[in-house]
Amino acid sequence: MQLGQRLFTVVMHHPLKNIATTHYHLSSSVMHLQKNLFEVCSDAFKAGFEAIVQDEISVAFDIAPSFYTTLLEWPGRLPFPDAPRIISRWHVLGYLLAIPFRYGVLLPIRFGLILTSFIYILMAVIVSFFVSLNKRQKTRICTTYSRLFCASLGLIAKYHNPQYRPKHPGIAVSNHLSPNDIQIIHANVEMNADFGFTVTGQKHSGIIWAIERLTERICCALWFERNNAEERKRFTDILIKEGRREGPVLLFPEGYCTNNTRRLQLRRAVFEDGITIYPIAIRQNARFGDSFWSENQFWRYLLRIATSWAIVYDVFYLEPQKRLKDEPAQIFAARVQNLIARAAGIKRIDYDGCLWYRKSEQMRMKDIQMKDLARHLKEMVASNYSTDPTIIQSCDLIDHQKGRGSMPSSPNSTLIKTPLFSFAA
Template identity: 35%
Template structure:
């Protein structure tokens, strides 16, 4: 029997060689996942459970804007609608739903409910922690080493842009290997171009590497934007920013956000043919892929083309949603999963219509991504993840209701 150490070493060396030579494993990872699915198919009741999100058509949300803009005709109609919206909110809390961590019944990562599945779970637990985790740690160490050396070397010799792009894409693919990511790209003809802004729904800080790994070596990369972080993520941004243009924003600082917006506008007006499209996550916060949060309207002013990107995950083998307080525990969780599977869909470019304002255009792009994912496009900002912000929103909602109900009460 071949020792596991030899297998791990062979996989490690082969993967490194393939990535550095602009190649990949081809269909082998997909075949292994299908094989794993077939094994699970023999377990009790597994095949009857399918992950399928349903998008609510024409759903009305209890929001401040809805109450403000709604014209109520009489006390009965008002009370009836408010009661329905209230019951709907109780049955499904849309304020916290994007941040919930739900245990998928078909997942391989949780303790099985059926005793017949226990042996497979125990085997999988040992395999993930004793084989996959050490292997991925080796990948991560090599990835960090590659990032440090390549970024420093490219800066020192003032390398050509194609060399920076090669190192950036290679780093992204190595990072994906270290986190066990399997990513499938669809509709590549719609890949973002310059001038333009690519916008995507947001799962984690790894989304940048996930999307960047889909760039073509002889094509264009991305001008990266993101939230300033500390710890390990700060290190990745520090050296990754040497390989591709990088713009960071502190969402707690309004001046910083305004400066970022102006930088994006100036970038979109650039005449440099070698410039990259900007990559943005307008939700501003990570969500669990079961909804799409409200898009911030700042960059939807019609200055340039918008290229929507929809990311859809299969969380049976690993959940890519960053729900932890810090990055390292999240990194350990996904590195000890079987794998994380994400499908990326490039949607056709969208342009602001003359009759639209910034908010309406942002909503249309958000809806296009949500429709592709078959999830709800929520009218709520990601900052409502905070209890303090939810209380503020509740007070605004109560104030809006009072303005509508008081005149009716006097009739």
């Protein structure tokens, strides 16, 4: 309802209505104008309805579907992707028998493994206060902890192209399903390596806070607060300096966890001259368990993961990339984004994750869309009544509408099909 009201306000309650009324005697021009107005409204409504039904960004945060053969969901939740038919009684029986095995056998074993990983890293932290650990020892401890933690997730991972595994200064960038991706990538570091990764991430509370505090004592770590602009700027400066020092820095430049169906736009701040970028692509098979973190509490997420059959990953190390001469940082970031999306077999989209989570970004994008729509109407009417100064003066009022975004629109843009209409609805 709000979608239709806003479009009606922009198109019909604008001075353009008075223009058409005032110049009704110009029958042929008025008919042409009305036709164009109808086409603009039709395109706008079509873009809005398409956004509501299926936009480009919301699908990146959907939970993966369950499958008939994995017995992870109650069979009454139809349809399953692999079984669009009536569920048999035998399937119901199999689901009921799987529950005690998942919660009575898998959960205790995996809880024991995750507890073991915490005890291991805690003991290493305590030892580090009394014994000076060298870089190779710290790398061995971090890798062992990561492998114990991955075992508690039921991880089955295959690592491709080990010759491209980051070993030298630079920034390793990867797509992101959950905070556990740090351990999954670090678990493949060689035990006798002098340096693993400088790990980075958003500051959290609860269980993740405990993991961050423990690991930063053993492993080089950079944590930041996403909502603090000054801290983000300071983090970026430190990150670039670290990327030019001893070993690779592990970064998830999307900034948000996604479900491995879309590749979000990369933050271009780190794609600077003289920094080697190591692209890493993660591809998930969610049939036996979905690694995407969609729960509000991390412990609920861990419970779901620990009672799934397995987390199946393919990790692709891609050829290192450097910024070309006279190549803008934005183009370089898009080029790396394409490489990761192609290797992971997912679609690339030119939207930032904050557009999904932040109301201010949603409103800003909606204002930009309204501005482009109003400008398109202005140009259309001006071209039909280019000789009438009254029309031109009335059309210029479009530029002074209340609530416009401050960001200028592209001179070649008309109607942009984005998911912002669904945000306004």
